[in-house]
Amino acid sequence: MSAEYDIYIDGEWKASESDETFEVRNPADTTEVVGVYQSATSDDAEAAIESAVDAQEEWASTPAPERGSILSETSAILQSRKEELTELLTAEEGKTHGEAGGEVQRAIDIFRYYGEKARDLGGTVKSAGAENKQLYTKPEPLGTVSLITPWNYPIAIPAWKLAPALATGNTVAFKPASAAPGVSRALFEALEEAGLPAGVANYVTGSGSEVGSALASHEDVDAVSFTGSTAVGTSVARQAAEDLKRVQCEMGGKNPTVVMPSGDFETAVDIVGNGAFGVTGQACTACSRAIVHEDVYEEFVDAIVDYAESLDVGDGSAGADMGPHVTESELDGTLEYIDVAVADGATLETGGERLTGDGYDDGYFVEPTVFSDVTSEMRIAQEEVFGPVLAVIPVSSYEEGVEVANDVDYGLSASIVTQDMTEAKRFVDDVEAGVAKVNEKTTGLELHVPFGGYKQSSTNTYREQGDAGLDFFTSTKTVYENY
Structure with a gap:
């Protein structure tokens, strides 16, 4: 019998008022129940939310270095x-052991980063327009915030929302995706063990229509951060x-890598292959389109x-190069x-x-897939898979x-593979994407720089990570002091 896990409200782990639960099964072997979670x-x-609101004033008045x-x-606890x-991440979501370990390390690093950043929180001092006057800004927490996160990076994305929210003095109501809720639960266990006061951060599992909607619309919530x-x-x-x-809101992508004749060919193949098939293509930054100059297209x-045919597809815990889809519905969507x-x-x-066949029948596995002769108007070139x-x-050209x-x-x-500096510089200026890369895969992010998209990839309001996350x-308060 798999363990049953509670929700976390006001510093207590408890069952949902619904008395109903849902199972999370291993996508590589659906006969294995990884955990049973509350249908809140x-x-x-x-x-x-009420718990977070009640805790907010005291948490905001806690010195920032203490929060940090x-x-x-x-x-340290996560480490x-x-x-x-x-x-656990591999068992819930299906990533390979290496991919899962990298993601867990990312969460560890994010909490360490914002723990240090909390010591430097402050505004700016400006020159006043008269004598005997001080003019400066003061950052203040928004209040209570709702965080809603996806299943594809089930610990990293919660970490890069939770850590800056808490560092800046906000309290949190959090909902993970139901496909992989367990690994983010560990963040709340670690926060509790680290001494986070009751009510400051709350963890609620359940459906988006039931829990997510309440978190997004509640009148006492001051801000909502969503990825999906x-x-x-x-x-x-x-x-x-x-x-x-x-x-x-950070949302979908249809990310291109442009391959030019001047680029290193082997590097281009590795960049595109890794970006397209890493994490089973289940990343908003995955390379979905390789836009290749005709001079090197057939090659x-x-x-x-x-590259695709060389990948070993299988259970991520058993050394495979590529794991399964997270759910049957995701697999069906890809096949469609x-x-x-x-x-x-x-x-x-x-x-x-x-x-x-053997090792595959109880999992959601699909072959790495490559299409050629694609034109830009085709759905496979326009819609997120x-x-x-x-x-x-x-x-036929850089411009095209x-x-x-x-x-x-x-x-x-978006990325480009080229050794032509003119092409590289022009691409950074010309491409309509929140992240532009030269000779790098479209996936992979540094935690201390802003992340976000353009067009329908984002609400284009605020970026995540780094100082942008703070x-x-x-909210910025401008202060005038005459003395």
Whole structure:
């Protein structure tokens, strides 16, 4: 019998008022129940918010270095549990052991980073326009914030929302995605062990329609930070906007890598392959389109097919190169897009099938898939697939490559492979994306610089991570002092 886990409200672990639960199963072997979680209600969500509101004034008045010390201690506790959390992440979400370990380390580093940043919180001093006057700014916490996070980075994304929110003196009501809620639960266990006061951070599992909606719309919530699909993010933003909450939504992507003849060819194949098939393509920054100059197009298609076919697909805990989809519905969505691409006239070069047989029948496995002869108007080139499916698009020039790169409704991450500095510099200026990379894969982020997208990838309000993460969770007060 798998363990049953509670929600966390006002410093206590307890069952939901619904008395109902849901199972989380291993996507590599669905006969294994990883954990049983509470199906919380809107009343539970409201209790979490009320708890956060009650704790907010005292937490905001706690000296920032003291708040930072709790975050730093949380980082140390997570570090001591790294292997345990890595195995849990793999079992819940399906990442390979290496991918899961990297993500857990990211959460550890984020709490350490914001623990130190809390010591430097402060405003700016400006020159006053008269004698005997001081003019300065003072950052203040927004109050109580709701955080809603996805399943594909189930500890890193919660960490990069939670840590800056707490560092700046806000209290939190948090909902993880139901597909992988356990590893983020560990953040709250670590915060509790580190001495976080009761009510400051609250953890509620359950459906988006029940819990998420309550967190986004409640009148006592001052801000909402969401990461997930564009459709759900748009709904969250609308709910939050009804009473002028501050809102931040990071959403989908259709990320390109432009491959130019001047670029190192082997580097290009590795960058595209890693970006497309890493984490099973289940990343908002995954490379979904390889836009390749015609001079190297045929050679590139052959090489990326070899790359895809070289990957060992299987259980992430058993040394595979690529794990399963997180749920059957995600797998079905990928297979549907593969059928659409074939119907639209794209050439299926490799993959495209659900894997069956020994070691596969009880999991959500799909072959790494490559399409060639893709044109920009095809759905496979326009819509987010969220699986290990790569569309390879030929172009005849740099200008056409950038035009195709920008010819989507998304604008999250984009890269170019080139050794021509003019192309590199122009790409950074020309591409419509919140993250622009030169000779790097579209995935992978530094934690101390802003992250966010353009167009339908983001609400284009505030960025996440680094100092931008602190900016979202604070309001600036301008102070005039005459003496």
